[in-house]
Amino acid sequence: MRTLIHAALVAGLVTAPIVPVAAKVETGEAKLARITTGRTPGKTVDCINLGISNNDSEKLSGIGMAYRQGTTWYVSHFEGGCPQLRDDTIVVTKLHSSQLCRGDIADLRMSGANIPVGSCIFGDFTPYTKQ
Numbered sequence: 001m002r003t004l005i006h007a008a009l010v011a012g013l014v015t016a017p018i019v020p021v022a023a024k025v026e027t028g029e030a031k032l033a034r035i036t037t038g039r040t041p042g043k044t045v046d047c048i049n050l051g052i053s054n055n056d057s058e059k060l061s062g063i064g065m066a067y068r069q070g071t072t073w074y075v076s077h078f079e080g081g082c083p084q085l086r087d088d089t090i091v092v093t094k095l096h097s098s099q100l101c102r103g104d105i106a107d108l109r110m111s112g113a114n115i116p117v118g119s120c121i122f123g124d125f126t127p128y129t130k131q
Contacts, residue, residue: 025087028061035066035073039128048074048125051098061086064123065106074125076102082120084108089117100125 026034035058048067056068062085064077078085085091090109093100104122109115 028059028063028085031058032060032063032066032075035075036128038130039073040131042127042129044124044126045074046124047099047101049098050095050100059085059087059089059091064120065091067100067125071130073128075128076100076122076125078106078120079123080121082106082108082118084118085120090114 048069050067058066058068060066060075062081062083064075064082064085066073066075068074085106085108088111090111092107092109093104094107095104100122102122102124106120106122108117108119110117
């Protein structure tokens with residue numbers, strides 16, 4: 001009897017459906033906290049140079065964008081927020097020089113479909129550096 005129960009339990013485990021685990025999505029606020037923790041904000045600047053190597057960027061869902069230049073992160077909060085900015089949104093900026101500036105427009109597109117979902121305006125850029 002014990003063997004029969006054991007076999008039934010094993011069969012149940014083997015044939016149980018595999019349910020995918022949803023990936024944890026990091027909120028814009030959580031990303032901002034991760035980027036700025038242990039860093040000191042500096043004086044805001046109107047523009048940042050995107051021509052510098054070692055750049056990295058992070059979308060801050062609903063908030064704005066963060067750009068890394070060397071060891072410094074520059075954070076720009078979109079004016080009035082940007083609720084349509086999500087992790088799966090493509091951000092398209094039209095630059096007139098190698099700089100991204102306050103007042104420049106970020107056009108947002110749906111990932112995979114290239115369908116416009118809105119536009120947001122960059123605010124000042126705040127540098128965050130390690131001390």
